[in-house]
Amino acid sequence: MFLSTTNNGVDAKGRVSVPADFRAVVRGGVFDGIIVWPSFEGPYLEGGGQALMERYQALIEDMDPYDEARIAFERAIFGAAKPLSFDANGRVTLPRELIEHAQLDGKATFVGLGSRFELWSPALYAEHQTRARSFARDNKKSLRLSPRRPSSSRPSSSGGDAS
Amino acid sequence: MFLSTTNNGVDAKGRVSVPADFRAVVRGGVFDGIIVWPSFEGPYLEGGGQALMERYQALIEDMDPYDEARIAFERAIFGAAKPLSFDANGRVTLPRELIEHAQLDGKATFVGLGSRFELWSPALYAEHQTRARSFARDNKKSLRLSPRRPSSSRPSSSGGDAS
DNA sequence: TGGTTAACGATGGGATAACATGGGTAAACG
DNA sequence: CGTTTACCCATGTTATCCCATCGTTAACCA
Numbered sequence: 001m002f003l004s005t006t007n008n009g010v011d012a013k014g015r016v017s018v019p020a021d022f023r024a025v026v027r028g029g030v031f032d033g034i035i036v037w038p039s040f041e042g043p044y045l046e047g048g049g050q051a052l053m054e055r056y057q058a059l060i061e062d063m064d065p066y067d068e069a070r071i072a073f074e075r076a077i078f079g080a081a082k083p084l085s086f087d088a089n090g091r092v093t094l095p096r097e098l099i100e101h102a103q104l105d106g107k108a109t110f111v112g113l114g115s116r117f118e119l120w121s122p123a124l125y126a127e128h129q130t131r132a133r134s135f136a137r138d139n140k141k142s143l144r145l146s147p148r149r150p151s152s153s154r155p156s157s158s159g160g161d162a163s
Numbered sequence: 164m165f166l167s168t169t170n171n172g173v174d175a176k177g178r179v180s181v182p183a184d185f186r187a188v189v190r191g192g193v194f195d196g197i198i199v200w201p202s203f204e205g206p207y208l209e210g211g212g213q214a215l216m217e218r219y220q221a222l223i224e225d226m227d228p229y230d231e232a233r234i235a236f237e238r239a240i241f242g243a244a245k246p247l248s249f250d251a252n253g254r255v256t257l258p259r260e261l262i263e264h265a266q267l268d269g270k271a272t273f274v275g276l277g278s279r280f281e282l283w284s285p286a287l288y289a290e291h292q293t294r295a296r297s298f299a300r301d302n303k304k305s306l307r308l309s310p311r312r313p314s315s316s317r318p319s320s321s322g323g324d325a326s
Numbered sequence: 327t328g329g330t331t332a333a334c335g336a337t338g339g340g341a342t343a344a345c346a347t348g349g350g351t352a353a354a355c356g
Numbered sequence: 357c358g359t360t361t362a363c364c365c366a367t368g369t370t371a372t373c374c375c376a377t378c379g380t381t382a383a384c385c386a
Binding site for chain 1: 334335336337338339
C-alpha cells in the first residue's frame, strides 16, 4: 500500500528517487518500476505499479468496445501513461512532458493514496491541501467516518487555521 | 501492454521507427513485426501484434458465418490489415494507402492503448487527445476501482500480450 | 548511556549503450 | 527496364548504466 508523503529532489536530468516504501510496494512484479501519467484533473501526476494498470485494463475491457467513454479512458490513461523503471539506486527519470504537466521545479512530493499515489509540485500541493481542508470543513457532515463519536468535551474552537 | 504516446518521424520512403517499448511487447511471436489497418472510425490507423489478431479472429469466429456484421468486420480488419515486419533498426515501412488514410505528413504519433495501439497524424491526435481528457474528467465516476477482491477471475497475464 | 560505526536511502556527475533517423545500394517486382 | 521494396551502414541524440559522495538512521560496543 502506498502510504505517507515524501518530498524528494528532481535533478537536471529529471531523475527523482522513488521513496523506498513505494518501491517495496511494487517489488516483485515483472516490471521493476512504476507507471505514471498526467492527471486529467489538475497539474499533478498519478502513478502506481503494473498491478494498478492491469486493474484499469480489466475495468476498461468490461466496457462496450465502442463506448465513447471507453475510448476516452484508453487514450487519457494508457495513451499518456509512461512506464518508468528504477535505476540501480531506486530512481526514475521523469519525461519532460510529465515534469511540465506537474510544474515540477527541482522538487516533487509523493503522496501515497493506498492503491496508487500522486506526484505534486510541493507548492501546488500545499495550496491544494488548504483547499481540500476547507472543503472538508465545509462538508464535514458528509464525512462521518465511523460510528464512534467524539462524545463532546472537545474544544470546538477553531484550532489555528481560521480563514 | 502498449503504453504511452510517442512521436516519430516518417521519412520519404514511408519508414517509421516503432517505439522500442512497443517492439518489446510483440517480441517473441513467430512474426517479428506489427499488424496495422486503417480504422473505420476515423483518419487514423490501428495496430497490434499477432496476439491481438488472434483475439479478433476468435471473437469473429464466434459470430454467425453469414452475419452481415461478421462479413463487415472481416473485410474491414482482416482484409485491410497489413503485416509490417521490422527492419534491422526496428522500423516498418507504411504502405502508401495507410499513410494517406491517416494523413501522415512526416510525423506519426503512436498511442498505446493497452492491448493495441493507434497511429495518428500528430495534429489530428492533439485534438482528439484534449477531447478524450475532458471526457474522461467528466466521466471519471465510471472508472471507480472496486476494492480488490481475492477471487480474481482472470490470471494476471490478461489478453495474451506480453508485459 | 554515550559515542562510534555500519547500513540504507538520497543525490550528483560522467561514461556508455540504445534508440531514432538519414542516406545509399542491391534485390524483387511489375 | 523502370519502379519499388528490402537490406546495410553511418551518425547525432537521448536515455541508461555505473561509480562516488553525503546525510540519516539504526545497530553495536565500550
